[in-house]
Amino acid sequence: MDYIGEHTLVGQLGHLFISISFVASLFASFGFLMANKQTSSNNYWANIAAKLFFLHLATVLFFVSIMFYMLIKHYYEYDYVWKHSNNEMSMRYVFVCFWGGQQGSFMLWIFWHAILSGILYIRVKNSQPLVFMTIMLVQAFLLSMLLGIYIGKIKIGMSPFALQRDTIEGLGSLWSKIPDYLQLDSRFQNGQGLNPLLQNYWMTIHPPTLFLGFALTLIPFAYAIAALIKKEYNAWIKPALPWAFAAVGVLGIGILMGGMWAYESLSFGGFWAWDPVENASLVPWLTLVGGAHAMLANKNNGKSVYTTILLILITFILVLYSSFLTRSGVLGDTSVHSFTGDGLILQLLFMLLFFTWLVVHSLLIKKHRKIIFTIICFAILVALSLIPDVSKELFKDKDFILTIRGLITLLFFFFCILFMVTDYIECFPKAKNEEALWSREFWMFIGTLVLLLSSIQIIITTSVPVINLLFETKIARVAQEERNWYYNNWQLPFAIIVTLLIAVTQFFKYKDTSVKQFIKNIAYPFLLSLIISIVLVYFIGFTSKAFDVKLSILLFASVFAITANTTYWVKFLKGKLNFAGSSVAHAGFALIMLGTLISQSKQEVISVNKDGFVLNGLGKEFSNTGDIQLFKNDTVKMGNYFVSFNRKFKEDNFLKYEIEYFDKLPRTYSAGDIVKYKSLIYRCKQNHTATQNFLQDISNWEILINPGRTQYFTAKNWDCEKPGKKLFNLYPFIQLSSTNNNVPEPGTKHFWNFDIFTHVRFADLSPEDKDIMEPYSVSAKIGDTLRTAGFNMIYRGITKPTDSIIQKYGIDTAQSLSAQIHLSAYHWADMTFDYEIPLSPLYVLSNDKVFSIPDSTSELGLSFKIKKIEPKKDTVLLSGKLIERDVTEISLGVESKSFIVLKAIKFPYINVLWIGCVIMTLGTLMAVFYRIKLLKRQ
Numbered sequence: 001m002d003y004i005g006e007h008t009l010v011g012q013l014g015h016l017f018i019s020i021s022f023v024a025s026l027f028a029s030f031g032f033l034m035a036n037k038q039t040s041s042n043n044y045w046a047n048i049a050a051k052l053f054f055l056h057l058a059t060v061l062f063f064v065s066i067m068f069y070m071l072i073k074h075y076y077e078y079d080y081v082w083k084h085s086n087n088e089m090s091m092r093y094v095f096v097c098f099w100g101g102q103q104g105s106f107m108l109w110i111f112w113h114a115i116l117s118g119i120l121y122i123r124v125k126n127s128q129p130l131v132f133m134t135i136m137l138v139q140a141f142l143l144s145m146l147l148g149i150y151i152g153k154i155k156i157g158m159s160p161f162a163l164q165r166d167t168i169e170g171l172g173s174l175w176s177k178i179p180d181y182l183q184l185d186s187r188f189q190n191g192q193g194l195n196p197l198l199q200n201y202w203m204t205i206h207p208p209t210l211f212l213g214f215a216l217t218l219i220p221f222a223y224a225i226a227a228l229i230k231k232e233y234n235a236w237i238k239p240a241l242p243w244a245f246a247a248v249g250v251l252g253i254g255i256l257m258g259g260m261w262a263y264e265s266l267s268f269g270g271f272w273a274w275d276p277v278e279n280a281s282l283v284p285w286l287t288l289v290g291g292a293h294a295m296l297a298n299k300n301n302g303k304s305v306y307t308t309i310l311l312i313l314i315t316f317i318l319v320l321y322s323s324f325l326t327r328s329g330v331l332g333d334t335s336v337h338s339f340t341g342d343g344l345i346l347q348l349l350f351m352l353l354f355f356t357w358l359v360v361h362s363l364l365i366k367k368h369r370k371i372i373f374t375i376i377c378f379a380i381l382v383a384l385s386l387i388p389d390v391s392k393e394l395f396k397d398k399d400f401i402l403t404i405r406g407l408i409t410l411l412f413f414f415f416c417i418l419f420m421v422t423d424y425i426e427c428f429p430k431a432k433n434e435e436a437l438w439s440r441e442f443w444m445f446i447g448t449l450v451l452l453l454s455s456i457q458i459i460i461t462t463s464v465p466v467i468n469l470l471f472e473t474k475i476a477r478v479a480q481e482e483r484n485w486y487y488n489n490w491q492l493p494f495a496i497i498v499t500l501l502i503a504v505t506q507f508f509k510y511k512d513t514s515v516k517q518f519i520k521n522i523a524y525p526f527l528l529s530l531i532i533s534i535v536l537v538y539f540i541g542f543t544s545k546a547f548d549v550k551l552s553i554l555l556f557a558s559v560f561a562i563t564a565n566t567t568y569w570v571k572f573l574k575g576k577l578n579f580a581g582s583s584v585a586h587a588g589f590a591l592i593m594l595g596t597l598i599s600q601s602k603q604e605v606i607s608v609n610k611d612g613f614v615l616n617g618l619g620k621e622f623s624n625t626g627d628i629q630l631f632k633n634d635t636v637k638m639g640n641y642f643v644s645f646n647r648k649f650k651e652d653n654f655l656k657y658e659i660e661y662f663d664k665l666p667r668t669y670s671a672g673d674i675v676k677y678k679s680l681i682y683r684c685k686q687n688h689t690a691t692q693n694f695l696q697d698i699s700n701w702e703i704l705i706n707p708g709r710t711q712y713f714t715a716k717n718w719d720c721e722k723p724g725k726k727l728f729n730l731y732p733f734i735q736l737s738s739t740n741n742n743v744p745e746p747g748t749k750h751f752w753n754f755d756i757f758t759h760v761r762f763a764d765l766s767p768e769d770k771d772i773m774e775p776y777s778v779s780a781k782i783g784d785t786l787r788t789a790g791f792n793m794i795y796r797g798i799t800k801p802t803d804s805i806i807q808k809y810g811i812d813t814a815q816s817l818s819a820q821i822h823l824s825a826y827h828w829a830d831m832t833f834d835y836e837i838p839l840s841p842l843y844v845l846s847n848d849k850v851f852s853i854p855d856s857t858s859e860l861g862l863s864f865k866i867k868k869i870e871p872k873k874d875t876v877l878l879s880g881k882l883i884e885r886d887v888t889e890i891s892l893g894v895e896s897k898s899f900i901v902l903k904a905i906k907f908p909y910i911n912v913l914w915i916g917c918v919i920m921t922l923g924t925l926m927a928v929f930y931r932i933k934l935l936k937r938q
Helices: 008-037 044-073 079-084 092-099 102-124 129-144 206-216 218-230 237-265 276-301 305-327 345-363 367-394 398-427 440-462 464-471 480-507 515-540 545-572 581-601 694-700 709-714 803-809 911-937
Strands: 149-151 154-156 628-631 635-638 641-651 654-666 674-677 680-684 701-703 721-730 733-735 743-745 747-750 754-762 776-781 785-788 791-799 816-827 837-839 842-846 849-853 855-857 862-870 873-878 881-886 889-895 899-908
Touching: 008 044, 008 129, 044 079, 044 092, 044 102, 044 129, 079 102, 092 102, 092 206, 102 129, 102 206, 102 218, 129 218, 129 345, 206 218, 206 237, 206 276, 218 237, 218 305, 218 345, 237 276, 237 305, 237 911, 276 305, 276 440, 305 345, 305 440, 345 367, 345 398, 367 398, 398 464, 440 464, 440 480, 480 515, 480 545, 480 581, 515 545, 545 581, 581 899, 581 911, 628 635, 628 641, 641 721, 641 899, 654 754, 674 709, 694 701, 721 747, 743 754, 776 785, 776 791, 816 862, 837 855, 842 862, 849 862
Parallel strands: none
Antiparallel strands: 149 154, 628 899, 635 641, 641 654, 654 721, 654 733, 674 680, 680 701, 733 743, 747 754, 754 899, 776 889, 785 791, 791 816, 816 837, 816 842, 842 849, 855 862, 862 889, 873 881
């Protein structure tokens, strides 16, 4: 059947190129393996492998280009295009559309592998066939994720070129029978568009940088595999070292970009939230840093070969595990970053297990162990695949099935460790002499070990959802509000040790060092750092007693690392830039630690609700100590400022809220002024300027007895300060989406010594800038006292309407049921409930239709409308007897003066962190360029 308006050719070409690329990479991998066995005079397999390699590169570029073409042309008949783009999207977000989904991120990863392997091939030609064998094998696995084909009932991959009419999630077989379905259904005229969370400029640079970092880890991995196969355990270090440090730099930049994105665009309340996906990218970076430094040490002394190889191999396995965590769907409930599973969980798991097998198999030296290990792995794989079928006959308990699967998975890792340890002890060549205690390589090894322990703690905690899935356990995840404290508490000792090591290690020489000379070299930076640290601790101070000592030590370690690396560069390297890369990078890392320490430990939540509104009436997630309620056009004190919410306005799909900040001036009062102080009303007796304490000014005031309801409600709170000149505006906003969840994004004001970070926590999302906001809901049972946003309320009870009410509203008692709710509303400051405002909204059920007649109060600017009545009873103990009573629950729609709930955090000296990021990046790039230059000379 011909479908009118469909552009099937481009999709077919895209799918064809993916298939060709998959086959080419698979056979190229085999060709490079065979080429390794040939003599230099016979290059038959090398030529075939090279042709397949370049065919693979060409087809990757082709299907990537086709996907961009489809996105630009808005071919919404394709499922991926429809899900991730729309007509309103600017061109820069077309790039985000490309890698914003599961299949697109795989294409981006494959693309970077293709580019990097092409560069590598130009440099080394056919001299490293085993390296390209591994690269092509990885590419084949990644490309299989994009095939979207069925083998029997098993589906391999998710094609990015699938038509909606061919997908289960799309319109399916119904529209496959209608030739002009594209014209019949309006949804094909526009796409669903990106998740609002991804519509940010950071998404145009963060993911490609991060995936380039992931891709760079493949090159050292491939070199390490080749070295193990050829049993040339040291020769691979020199050519792989620049790639390893390039991976360290680029992956580190990608992670830091993620932190900047979180700080500027997400409402995490900071630049790092220990989000599971953040952790999944951080852990391979930690092991990679350790591995790269181990390579550096090995290059100079030829020792710690096994550790060096193992860390590089583990890094790539952790990259694959990171991919499994974020793509399988297991983190769907714990991270804002993760993809849904899309049915790839078993395929992702197989890829992870295969390369884990490859790593262990390559590390084994004895051939018989390789064979036995492979047989065991194959048996475990078969057992894992058969468990669901066998369980239908033998086991009825689903939990038990998952437990068995988990135990078999554990068995796999047990055999991996057993074979590796046994073979290493018996067969792997070892250095005759261990590193000396006073050598640089020894302390680099200690630093590597610390990084490894740090990564183990992070990955185990992050893997709790996987553990629960495998074993049907119920290990509680760390709650988001406790997450920062939990991880910081664990990681603080690791950070102290690593920071101290990057301060002192460079003062050691390779092989051995004079202790006296070492102490002499570090004495000056040590004493200088100690003085600076004492001054900083005194002036900064740490409020958390549990962390005082640890934080002070980390502060000293950070300052010491900065001064020591600066001293080493100036005094020992004579200021030469060629050799300065490591010192600059280490100083940058220390600045990151220092900036993180100060900004996190001394951050101040300034959005404290001092007007007495009880915000948790809006929901348990709100707090008077962390959120502030701003009524429209009111100006209230917040931290060192007065703030005002003036208006909201819509720009494209952004709903922005204008917050004005003012400085503070002393307030003067005139005779006759009326104020409210601690629920009492006072009148000013004489002109005066307020002091900091009302009780010190009490002689200037007289208390009013029974001031009356109107005067009570109109009186302003006493304050010793008033708004001064306007300082700046902030515009936190909500990204609106008709198909995805709305996303709040912060507004941040940057100063040289601190930042003001704000985001909207509660707001009316109607686009019109109205003085009265859309109703929000509160619930109560009879007798409840609600202390909520802007008012107190007591739910007195429920009765039938009186005859006069029935007549007033023309309620047909024969055809309807009605109820009258009795409420008492009070000003939030009226703790004695002296100034009651009775309210009686009506609830009417007529001809299966429900409507409510609201009641309002002008004094509070509130209107109450009944949304739901639910009869309930509870039992209480009264005079020794259990009495059942009516506690009918109501849900009220509250219409009030427009307001927002805002969270604002002050981050002191956070620019130290950002400066550290820049310096560490520059230092790493300097080190990479130096290594490349050195390699060319050699």
